[in-house]
Amino acid sequence: MNILYQSTRGGEKDVTASQAILKGLAQDGGLFMPTEIPKLDKTLGELAKKSYQETAYEVMKLFLTDFTEEELKQCINCAYDHKFDTEVIAPLIKADGAYYLELFHGSTIAFKDMALSILPHLMTTAAKKNHVDQEIVILTATSGDTGKAAMAGFADVPGTRIIVFYPKDGVSSIQKLQMVTQKGDNTAVVAIRGNFDDAQTGVKKIFADKEFGQELAKKGFVLSSANSINIGRLIPQIVYYVYAYGQLLKNGEISDGEKIHVTVPTGNFGNILAAYFAKQMGVPIDKLICASNDNKVLYDFFSTGTYDKKRDFLLTISPSMDILISSNLERLIYLSTDCCPQKTGELMADLAEKGAYTVSEDMRQRMADFAGGFATQQEDKDAIRRLYENTGYVMDTHTGVASAVYQKYKADSGDETKTVIASTASPYKFARSVMEAIGQGELPEDEFALIDKLSEVSGVEIPKAVEEIRCAVARHARECGIQRMKGTVGEILGL
Numbered sequence: 063m064n065i066l067y068q069s070t071r072g073g074e075k076d077v078t079a080s081q082a083i084l085k086g087l088a089q090d091g092g093l094f095m096p097t098e099i100p101k102l103d104k105t106l107g108e109l110a111k112k113s114y115q116e117t118a119y120e121v122m123k124l125f126l127t128d129f130t131e132e133e134l135k136q137c138i139n140c141a142y143d144h145k146f147d148t149e150v151i152a153p154l155i156k157a158d159g160a161y162y163l164e165l166f167h168g169s170t171i172a173f174k175d176m177a178l179s180i181l182p183h184l185m186t187t188a189a190k191k192n193h194v195d196q197e198i199v200i201l202t203a204t205s206g207d208t209g210k211a212a213m214a215g216f217a218d219v220p221g222t223r224i225i226v227f228y229p230k231d232g233v234s235s236i237q238k239l240q241m242v243t244q245k246g247d248n249t250a251v252v253a254i255r256g257n258f259d260d261a262q263t264g265v266k267k268i269f270a271d272k273e274f275g276q277e278l279a280k281k282g283f284v285l286s287s288a289n290s291i292n293i294g295r296l297i298p299q300i301v302y303y304v305y306a307y308g309q310l311l312k313n314g315e316i317s318d319g320e321k322i323h324v325t326v327p328t329g330n331f332g333n334i335l336a337a338y339f340a341k342q343m344g345v346p347i348d349k350l351i352c353a354s355n356d357n358k359v360l361y362d363f364f365s366t367g368t369y370d371k372k373r374d375f376l377l378t379i380s381p382s383m384d385i386l387i388s389s390n391l392e393r394l395i396y397l398s399t400d401c402c403p404q405k406t407g408e409l410m411a412d413l414a415e416k417g418a419y420t421v422s423e424d425m426r427q428r429m430a431d432f433a434g435g436f437a438t439q440q441e442d443k444d445a446i447r448r449l450y451e452n453t454g455y456v457m458d459t460h461t462g463v464a465s466a467v468y469q470k471y472k473a474d475s476g477d478e479t480k481t482v483i484a485s486t487a488s489p490y491k492f493a494r495s496v497m498e499a500i501g502q503g504e505l506p507e508d509e510f511a512l513i514d515k516l517s518e519v520s521g522v523e524i525p526k527a528v529e530e531i532r533c534a535v536a537r538h539a540r541e542c543g544i545q546r547m548k549g550t551v552g553e554i555l556g557l
């Protein structure tokens with residue numbers, strides 16, 4: 063079966079998977095969606111026997127129908143290899159009654175590696191298939207993790223350049239170090255004087271700027287995106303939910319067909335949307351528990367039906383979730399309108415013009431699989447400490463939000479359904495907040511002395527990604543205001 067893609071706002075139709083990946087964002091500002099969500103064509107029992115790479119093929123082949131078997135397998139094998147520090151790629155760890163799906167074993171130790179390890183391969187394959195001879199310029203806004211993971215994937219990939227914008231004061235010290243030390247002649251990193259939403263809105267504006275697009279085309283460049291607005295990010299993320307279910311089944315933790323919940327620490331709504339896709343494909347997932355930090359715009363949305371971004375943007379100890387405009391929610395909105403581009407477009411226009419929109423009762427019913435929750439910074443820290451004290455397992459501050467929200471959900475509902483918690487980053491990436499949470503007395507000022515201490519406390523080996531930046535030199539010092547993003551892109555590309 064051939065799956066085509068269309069914009070959530072109706073402006074583009076009949077786009078192949080490879081074209082959708084190349085474009086990133088649709089011309090009308092909408093996001094690409096498949097015309098239908100395919101069903102898995104293997105049983106859960108069969109899938110449980112498969113490796114991560116084999117599972118990836120079974121899932122992705124159903125969406126990327128214009129890739130040949132050989133092309134897709136080649137992309138998968140190049141992505142999920144020794145860059146990951148474990149053969150199983152995404153281990154499932156049982157701790158304190160929940161299952162932590164560790165998605166941080168890739169080269170930049172955050173879950174973004176799960177999709178960004180393969181996106182460059184999908185994109186270069188797509189470029190070949192579509193006879194693109196321009197240089198692909200990946201523009202990326204990051205709340206801290208996407209930028210590094212995207213650069214790790216695209217560094218020195220022939221025919222590509224990558225430019226990353228991150229909020230100057232909105233990332234952890236390790237995240238910042240990881241980005242400014244990035245190697246690769248085709249990489250550029252820019253700190254913006256603004257927050258993540260400013261960065262993301264700025265990037266979307268550059269995409270929508272037709273004149274600028276033409277100017278770029280004249281110079282032999284074409285823009286694409288590595289943000290989760292790209293369908294090439296979303297599809298690889300479905301894989302680990304299918305895989306996690308298979309692992310639970312294989313290990314005898316659940317019976318075939320038994321329903322599970324998933325809890326996902328959420329920012330741009332990409333990761334949890336992938337879990338929803340897995341459910342639509344036939345994985346027995348019951349509730350999708352959407353965990354927010356103090357920027358709880360999604361919690362409020364699921365509790366009231368009104369999405370309202372008009373509020374203060376708060377900087378928290380889970381910076382990768384400090385977001386007020388969750389781009390991928392547009393895809394759920396679209397599905398909940400029964401795929402109506404007019405209605406979706408109207409709501410998104412309300413968001414852009416009035417800063418808020420309200421969905422109909424009917425749409426809310428269709429989103430009933432989602433349960434919203436949020437955790438304050440104190441609750442986050444308490445959850446990290448409690449899990450550490452009970453089990454010795456150390457989780458990061460984003461996973462801590464999910465864990466806290468899940469515990470609250472369980473206590474309030476009495477619902478004991480087995481639950482997978484997406485564990486989205488290594489605690490090493492947020493070492494200071496994690497060490498403060500688990501209460502290790504006076505902490506060293508020096509970031510790497512702190513890292514060493516975390517290693518002693520957790521008994522977990524320091525990941526290569528952290529060792530690498532211990533002595534690395536900063537290579538990127540660019541900074542700009544939010545009004546200057548387009549100009550900065552022009553400078554970097556030598557327009």
Ligand SMILES: *Cc1c(COP(=O)(O)O)cnc(C)c1O
Nearest residue numbers: 207329330331332333382486487
């Ligand atoms: C990006 C990120 C999130 C949020 O994921 P979304 O797909 O944007 O909802 C959560 N935790 C970490 C560590 C991240 O890097």
